[in-house]
Amino acid sequence: MTDTKKLSELDYGEKGVIKKINRSLKDQLLGRGIREGKTIRMDTKQPINGPVVITIDRSTTSLGLNLAKDIFVEVNNGDTSNGSS
Amino acid sequence: MNLDPEERWRLIDKVARETVEYGTERSTIRSVLAELTVKPLTGIPFALAVLYGFWGFFDAFAGFFTDGFFVPLFDDHWLPWIQEAFPLKGSWLYYILVGDPEAINSFEALGMLTSGFFVAIGVVLPAIVAFYLVITILEDSGYMPRLAVLVDTVLHKIGLHGFAIVPMILSLGCNVPGVASTRTLETKKQRFMMMILLSVFIPCGAQLGVMLSLIPEYFGYIMLYLVTGFFVFGWLLNKLIPGRSPEIITDVPPLRTPTLTNVGRKLWVKVKGFFTNAIPFVLLGVGLVNLLYLGGVISWIANSLEPLFTGWFGIPKETVAPLIAGFLRKDLAVAQLSAIDMSGFQLITSVVIISIYFPCIATFSMIIKEGRKSGGVIKVLSGSLLTLATVVFLWGGLLHLIGILLGVT
Amino acid sequence: MAILLMGHPNVGKSAVFNRLTGANITESNYPGTTVDFTEGYTYIDGKEYKVIDVPGTFSTDPKDEAEKVALDILAEHDDPIVVVVIDSTKIERGLYLAFEIMERGYRTLIALNMWDDAEKHDLRIDVVRLEEILRVPVVPTVAISGKGISTLVEKVPAANRVDIEDLREKVTNL
Ligand SMILES: Nc1nc2c(ncn2[C@@H]2O[C@H](COP(=O)(O)OP(=O)(O)OP(=O)(O)O)[C@@H](O)[C@H]2O)c(=O)[nH]1
Numbered sequence: 001m002t003d004t005k006k007l008s009e010l011d012y013g014e015k016g017v018i019k020k021i022n023r024s025l026k027d028q029l030l031g032r033g034i035r036e037g038k039t040i041r042m043d044t045k046q047p048i049n050g051p052v053v054i055t056i057d058r059s060t061t062s063l064g065l066n067l068a069k070d071i072f073v074e075v076n077n078g079d080t081s082n083g084s085s
Numbered sequence: 086m087n088l089d090p091e092e093r094w095r096l097i098d099k100v101a102r103e104t105v106e107y108g109t110e111r112s113t114i115r116s117v118l119a120e121l122t123v124k125p126l127t128g129i130p131f132a133l134a135v136l137y138g139f140w141g142f143f144d145a146f147a148g149f150f151t152d153g154f155f156v157p158l159f160d161d162h163w164l165p166w167i168q169e170a171f172p173l174k175g176s177w178l179y180y181i182l183v184g185d186p187e188a189i190n191s192f193e194a195l196g197m198l199t200s201g202f203f204v205a206i207g208v209v210l211p212a213i214v215a216f217y218l219v220i221t222i223l224e225d226s227g228y229m230p231r232l233a234v235l236v237d238t239v240l241h242k243i244g245l246h247g248f249a250i251v252p253m254i255l256s257l258g259c260n261v262p263g264v265a266s267t268r269t270l271e272t273k274k275q276r277f278m279m280m281i282l283l284s285v286f287i288p289c290g291a292q293l294g295v296m297l298s299l300i301p302e303y304f305g306y307i308m309l310y311l312v313t314g315f316f317v318f319g320w321l322l323n324k325l326i327p328g329r330s331p332e333i334i335t336d337v338p339p340l341r342t343p344t345l346t347n348v349g350r351k352l353w354v355k356v357k358g359f360f361t362n363a364i365p366f367v368l369l370g371v372g373l374v375n376l377l378y379l380g381g382v383i384s385w386i387a388n389s390l391e392p393l394f395t396g397w398f399g400i401p402k403e404t405v406a407p408l409i410a411g412f413l414r415k416d417l418a419v420a421q422l423s424a425i426d427m428s429g430f431q432l433i434t435s436v437v438i439i440s441i442y443f444p445c446i447a448t449f450s451m452i453i454k455e456g457r458k459s460g461g462v463i464k465v466l467s468g469s470l471l472t473l474a475t476v477v478f479l480w481g482g483l484l485h486l487i488g489i490l491l492g493v494t
Numbered sequence: 495m496a497i498l499l500m501g502h503p504n505v506g507k508s509a510v511f512n513r514l515t516g517a518n519i520t521e522s523n524y525p526g527t528t529v530d531f532t533e534g535y536t537y538i539d540g541k542e543y544k545v546i547d548v549p550g551t552f553s554t555d556p557k558d559e560a561e562k563v564a565l566d567i568l569a570e571h572d573d574p575i576v577v578v579v580i581d582s583t584k585i586e587r588g589l590y591l592a593f594e595i596m597e598r599g600y601r602t603l604i605a606l607n608m609w610d611d612a613e614k615h616d617l618r619i620d621v622v623r624l625e626e627i628l629r630v631p632v633v634p635t636v637a638i639s640g641k642g643i644s645t646l647v648e649k650v651p652a653a654n655r656v657d658i659e660d661l662r663e664k665v666t667n668l
């Protein structure tokens with residue numbers, strides 16, 4: 001079962017693969033290793049439109065919620081390995 | 086030759102597949118704690134507990150050394166001894182170096198060798214040692230970025246983002262590195278706002294130490310008024326200043342146990358800096374104010390500014406002397422208030438005015454230096470002076486009004 | 495001759511700098527500790543090198559004032575040796591910056607710092623193979639204990655320019 005959501009809509013602990021990152025944000029995230037094809041895990045979401053905290057490749061990053069709306073993730077909560085996609 | 090980003094990543098993925106092997110990651114107490122500290126349900130109570138715990142430590146540590154050791158040392162031994170032993174009682178030199186020959190406590194003597202040494206070594210030194218110990222542990226444990234995530238929502242409301250907590254915490258030690266660290270904020274708008282808000286509303290560790298020792302009973306009110314000011318003017322500046330307020334993007338590093346060597350080394354650097362950069366300025370400040378008193382300059386300024394002081398702010402005109410000292414050191418300025426006769430509410434107002442009327446010279450030079458990098462000195466300078474004047478006038482005046490309404494002036 | 499310590503924020507550049515020069519600049523566990531550069535000196539084979547600790551940067555396209563300082567330093571120096579400091583547990587994104595720097599034609603050397611963390615997290619990196627592929631020296635280090643720093647120093651003179659065309663071909667055929 002797969003289904004594509006905005007990163008901002010993922011729930012705690014959900015995992016998936018990044019399908020698309022909008023142009024405006026893409027360049028800024030590339031250097032941080034956040035890019036299409038990577039497995040991403042939602043660690044937490046802060047209340048009242050607060051930022052999300054995600055883990056990719058064992059590196060944890062916090063992103064503002066509006067930025068997270070520009071990232072599209074194919075949800076896949078089965079156990080995906082940590083390696084590169 | 087430059088690769089395009091997609092290609093670069095394609096190559097790196099291949100290199101990694103060839104050379105990197107991911108074993109199984111076990112979850113440890115540390116990784117569990119790392120998650121709990123950013124989850125809102127557990128993270129917020131944890132943050133409050135941490136802040137409260139650190140505050141308690143600061144209070145106890147500084148109190149132990151200042152009240153338990155330095156106050157008796159200076160008041161019972163050093164002060165009476167030097168008042169007697171120093172020759173030339175009644176001369177200008179005695180006045181500058183020893184101060185009031187009748188004073189019975191070291192805050193009120195106002196001489197370079199009495200109040201100067203007492204404030205610098207007896208009050209401020211223990212305070213900054215305690216403070217830097219706390220700040221260093223926050224820094225080295227990796228907790229600061231987690232705090233940034235938790236406070237992001239609140240700071241977002243005033244056009245900043247969570248990472249602005251880093252310059253704020255550093256400023257609580259000393260405003261100078263606080264201003265420098267605004268370089269990690271993305272836009273000129275955010276940097277300018279942050280520099281102003283920090284230097285106006287965040288008292289440094291030295292000033293906090295003196296406040297805590299001299300007027301612990303008013304400490305909470307003063308901090309509440311300053312923090313409220315931070316958000317009120319932050320909100321206003323956010324509306325008024327053009328520019329972008331991008332959202333937070335930050336790495337959240339793993340938690341680490343601070344090492345004794347690194348904590349010790351950082352503390353040592355700070356204490357050394359205090360002896361070479363701060364103590365001379367405290368002494369200089371005491372001497373300068375005494376000289377100006379002797380030359381009649383203080384009473385002249387006090388008389389000309391009397392309408393502003395008593396009329397608008399509701400504080401005694403003598404407060405002018407500490408305010409002059411405050412250009413050099415805020416800790417000294419607060420200490421000098423002790424010799425002026427005034428009500429509790431006036432004392433609160435005076436401390437607030439001392440905090441917000443102007444950054445100390447060291448901080449101000451840093452703002453000018455940083456201004457050069459973000460939008461030009463003239464723009465930053467005129468912008469900050471204008472903001473400063475507005476803040477002092479409004480926020481200081483408002484406090485007087487509150488006093489009148491409460492009937493406590 | 496100048497050695498620039500470059501890398502992402504919080505990878506241990508300042509820790510490496512302190513080890514190399516005996517300085518005491520601030521190391522803290524959050525990104526963006528160093529916002530200005532610091533210079534120090536070290537001797538390698540009797541030759542004096544100027545070592546510069548650079549603010550952390552995520553790419554060669556600056557996003558804030560601290561990153562701008564970093565890239566200005568890179569541009570200001572004439573043919574420096576760049577030590578790219580990488581957090582071994584985040585090796586891929588570290589290599590991304592290393593590639594950007596190698597593409598610009600700088601003599602490069604890679605320090606795989608936080609090697610202790612990588613071991614703790616059961617992450618194994620084949621250093622010899624990595625060196626073979628990239629053709630620049632790669633040295634595992636633990637800056638806080640000093641492990642690997644002397645090897646890093648020894649290898650500084652061997653820092654290498656990379657022919658990206660060659661590298662691309664080699665990697666593509668892996
Ligand atoms: N376990 C471990 N910790 C390290 C190592 N090197 C550095 N650290 C710690 O990692 C944190 C970051 O080190 P810094 O030297 O401040 O990092 P930096 O690269 O200068 O960071 P910025 O100035 O923010 O760019 C500090 O808490 C160091 O004590 C290492 O090899 N192993």
Ligand SMILES: [Mg+2]
Binds near residue numbers: 508509520527528549
């Ligand atoms: Mg550093």
